[in-house]
Every structure is written in structure tokens, then in C-alpha cells.
Amino acid sequence: MATVAFHTLGCKVNQYETEAIWQLFKNAGYEKVEFENKADVYVINTCTVTNTGDKKSRQIIRRAIRRNPDAIVAVTGCYAQTSPNEVMDIPGVDVVVGTQGRDKLLDYIEQYRQERQPVNAVKNIMKTREFEELDVPEFADRTRASLKIQEGCNNFCTFCIIPWARGLMRSRKPESVIAQARKLVEAGYKEIVLTGIHTGGYGEDLEDYNLADLLWDLDKVDGLNRIRISSIEASQITDEVLEVINASDKMCRHLHIPLQAGDNEVLKRMRRKYTVEEYADKLAAIREALPGVAITSDVIVGFPGETDEQFENGYHFIEQMKFAELHVFPYSKRSGTPAARMPDQVDEQVKHERVNRLIQLSNRLSEEYASQFVGQVLDVIPERPYKEDPDSGLLMGYSDNYLQVVFEGPQDLIGKVCRVRLDESGAETCRGTLARVLDDSEKVVQ
Numbered sequence: 001m002a003t004v005a006f007h008t009l010g011c012k013v014n015q016y017e018t019e020a021i022w023q024l025f026k027n028a029g030y031e032k033v034e035f036e037n038k039a040d041v042y043v044i045n046t047c048t049v050t051n052t053g054d055k056k057s058r059q060i061i062r063r064a065i066r067r068n069p070d071a072i073v074a075v076t077g078c079y080a081q082t083s084p085n086e087v088m089d090i091p092g093v094d095v096v097v098g099t100q101g102r103d104k105l106l107d108y109i110e111q112y113r114q115e116r117q118p119v120n121a122v123k124n125i126m127k128t129r130e131f132e133e134l135d136v137p138e139f140a141d142r143t144r145a146s147l148k149i150q151e152g153c154n155n156f157c158t159f160c161i162i163p164w165a166r167g168l169m170r171s172r173k174p175e176s177v178i179a180q181a182r183k184l185v186e187a188g189y190k191e192i193v194l195t196g197i198h199t200g201g202y203g204e205d206l207e208d209y210n211l212a213d214l215l216w217d218l219d220k221v222d223g224l225n226r227i228r229i230s231s232i233e234a235s236q237i238t239d240e241v242l243e244v245i246n247a248s249d250k251m252c253r254h255l256h257i258p259l260q261a262g263d264n265e266v267l268k269r270m271r272r273k274y275t276v277e278e279y280a281d282k283l284a285a286i287r288e289a290l291p292g293v294a295i296t297s298d299v300i301v302g303f304p305g306e307t308d309e310q311f312e313n314g315y316h317f318i319e320q321m322k323f324a325e326l327h328v329f330p331y332s333k334r335s336g337t338p339a340a341r342m343p344d345q346v347d348e349q350v351k352h353e354r355v356n357r358l359i360q361l362s363n364r365l366s367e368e369y370a371s372q373f374v375g376q377v378l379d380v381i382p383e384r385p386y387k388e389d390p391d392s393g394l395l396m397g398y399s400d401n402y403l404q405v406v407f408e409g410p411q412d413l414i415g416k417v418c419r420v421r422l423d424e425s426g427a428e429t430c431r432g433t434l435a436r437v438l439d440d441s442e443k444v445v446q
């Protein structure tokens with residue numbers, strides 16, 4: 001039996017697509033082996049979100065080639081899409097496929113086997129209008145299933161290369177999303193995480209069907225306990241979306257809404273599509289519709305031209321927004337983006353200090369958010385034994401409002417919906433006590 005090994009860099013969408021590519025190999029009779037081992041075929045799913053992403057992708061590609069010089073090495077993903085010639089120039093690379101046409105990967109590998117000529121199958125992604133169906137009936141992870149619903153982005157934020165790697169916005173057919181959701185429930189998943197490159201943009205390219213419609217249709221899927229949206233732009237949280245999040249008892253009380261900067265001048269240079277006032281108004285509307293909702297966010301620190309004053313404006317704005325968690329990223333120049341050519345690049349030391357201040361603020365805000373739920377009973381789906389103390393009989397999982405909760409319980413509870421009373425809050429982890437386990441017919445608490 002031929003063997004295949006995978007290595008994935010980057011985001012949830014890349015992780016999802018590697019699982020889908022594995023399904024193709026599995027159906028063709030391949031056996032999956034660890035990337036550290038010798039394999040007949042290596043598939044590297046690359047990332048290009050930063051220049052470091054490119055560098056790491058090249059390192060992994062070379063590692064595969066060294067591991068088995070006789071193997072067929074296939075490279076896919078965003079770096080392959082944006083820089084196919086650079087990838088083809090790496091001695092030992094045999095097949096290069098960008099962010100489309102992965103469903104033909106096995107054909108390209110067979111073509112290489114026959115002709116022994118490297119195959120460059122990268123096409124112009126900006127011309128693509130169809131969503132590429134890549135089905136994943138099950139994942140290596142047993143508890144939360146990603147469900148890719150959308151591809152591409154039309155926003156062209158000045159720091160971001162993604163639209164050039166993924167193309168313009170394309171939504172998956174609703175019936176295909178629902179069909180996969182049913183399959184994932186049959187495979188035992190209680191929670192589905194809707195993912196994409198610009199997830200909240202779902203439906204913007206469809207006739208008479210939008211994200212709210214899709215959420216209502218997913219709400220009707222029997223046996224599904226939780227629906228989580230991986231990320232959504234403030235401008236895409238319409239009243240209709242708020243209505244379904246409020247009415248459905250499957251929608252998680254958690255929204256990840258990237259802010260990127262808390263100052264209007266910086267937002268303008270980033271070409272973001274909102275002001276801090278509009279963002280704050282949207283959060284106020286969300287909190288009114290969904291009391292206790294966890295709002296998490298992303299922020300870029302040290303964007304070109306960011307002054308001390310603009311950083312302080314951002315710091316105070318973030319403090320007011322009371323996020324449940326903040327992902328803080330130091331601005332990283334990505335060649336080929338407008339921001340990389342901007343003057344006034346911020347000094348690395350200054351960036352470092354600003355990142356630390358925001359991480360401390362994020363920890364304080366996370367602690368404040370979690371402390372509201374001490375004494376309450378929350379539904380938690382344990383994902384694994386508590387790594388920090390594996391023999392302790394403790395399990396770790398997330399509540400619907402994205403609190404990481406550790407509680408005592410047997411491992412056969414993994415993947416089940418457990419009712420847990422929160423005893424102690426923390427910036428990263430909360431402690432709780434198991435009250436009881438829900439059986440499949442029971443509704444979750446909200």
C-alpha cells in the first residue's frame with residue numbers, strides 16, 4: 001500500500017483542506033503516515049500570510065525532500081498560489097497546485113509518475129468564480145468539526161495578501177453545507193465551526209440567500225448541539241444575523257470580530273471598512289441582543305505610521321470594548337502588499353513594548369469576562385485530558401461562550417455535552433465541577 005504524509009501550515013481553512021485532500025488519498029487506497037516518517041508521497045499545504053510563512057513553507061518542503069529523495073513531493077496552498085515559480089525552483093518539488101484544483105491532485109501525481117516532468121498546475125485564482133467542493137466527512141479531532149462555507153475575499157486590506165492567494169469571494173451551495181453538517185452529526189460531532197477566508201461574507205455572491213438564511217437552515221439540523229462562527233466582520237453582523245443568533249439555541253454566544261486597530265487614522269490606512277464609532281455601535285447592539293456574549297477579536301500592533309497617540313487611542317478603545325479575549329499580532333511586513341511599501345515602519349522594539357501592553361490588557365479583560373460566570377452552570381464539550389496535568393483525571397473543553405473550562409471527569413465524556421458549574425475563573429483557564437452529562441435528546445442550556 002502506497003503511503004502519504006501531510007504537513008499543514010497556517011489557518012483553519014488550510015487544516016480543513018488538508019483533511020479533504022487526505023480523503024482523496026484514502027479513497028484511492030493510500031495509507032497515512034506521520035510527516036517525520038518515510039513516505040511515497042509528501043503533501044505540503046503552505047501559508048503565505050507573512051514573509052515568514054513563505055520561509056517556513058520552503059523549510060518544510062526541503063525537509064520532505066531530504067526525508068525521502070525518491071518520494072513525490074506535492075506542494076499546495078497559499079504560498080504555492082502566490083509564488084508557483086519559487087516553489088517549482090526548489091529542486092525535488094514534483095507537483096505544484098495552488099488554492100484550487102486540489103481535487104485533481106492525484107491525477108497530477110499520476111501524470112508526474114508517467115512523464116517524470118514537474119507539474120505546475122497553478123491557475124489564475126482571480127478569475128475563479130466557483131467554490132471548490134472538498135468534502136470532509138470526519139476529522140482527526142473528535143470534538144469540534146470545521147465546516148468550510150466560503151472562499152476568497154473582496155476587501156483588500158492594505159496589510160493582507162490573502163485575496164491574491166485565495167481569489168474573490170465565493171460561497172458554497174447551501175444544500176452542500178447542510179449535507180455535510182448532517183454527515184458530521186452522524187459522525188458524532190456536537191459542535192460545528194463555520195469557517196472560511198471571509199466567513200461572514202457568506203452569501204454576498206448568492207441570489208436571495210445570505211448568512212442568516214444559512215444559520216437558520218443549520219439550526220434545523222437534528223442532533224447538532226452547537227454552531228460557532230469562526231470569524232465575522234463587524235459590518236456583516238446584520239439585524240437578521242443577530243435575530244438568528246438570539247433565537248437559535250444552537251448558536252454559540254461567541255463572536256470573533258476582528259478590530260485590527262482602535263484608531264480611525266490607522267483603520268483608514270489599513271483600508272478597513274468601519275470606524276471605531278461604528279464598531280462600538282455594532283458591539284453595543286450585539287450585547288443588547290445577546291447578554292453575556294463573548295466577543296473576541298484580533299488587533300495588529302505597530303502598523304506603519306502608528307504614533308504613540310494612535311496606539312493609546314487603540315488601547316483605551318479596546319479597554320472600553322471589554323473583549324473576552326484578544327489575539328495580538330505585531331505588524332509583519334508582507335511583500336506585495338501596499339502597507340509593506342508605506343513609510344514610517346514602526347521600530348521593532350516599540351512594537352514589542354506595545355504588544356506586551358496589549359497582552360496584559362487582554363489577560364485582564366479575559367479574567368473580568370470569565371469572572372461574571374462563576375457560580376453559573378455552563379454546557380462544556382470536553383475535548384481532551386487536561387494537558388498540563390494528564391494523570392489528574394481532569395478534562396478540558398469549551399463552553400458555548402468560549403470559556404476554557406477544566407473539570408474532573410472520566411475520558412469517555414470527551415465529545416459529550418456536560419453541564420458544569422463554574423467554581424473559579426481565570427484569564428486562560430477556568431475550573432469547574434461536573435453537574436451532569438446531557439444525553440443526545442436533551443437541549444443545551446443557554
Ligand code: SF4
Pocket residue numbers: 153154155156157160161162163197198
Ligand atoms: S478581510 Fe482583510 S484581512 Fe481579512 S482576508 Fe480579507 S483582505 Fe485579508
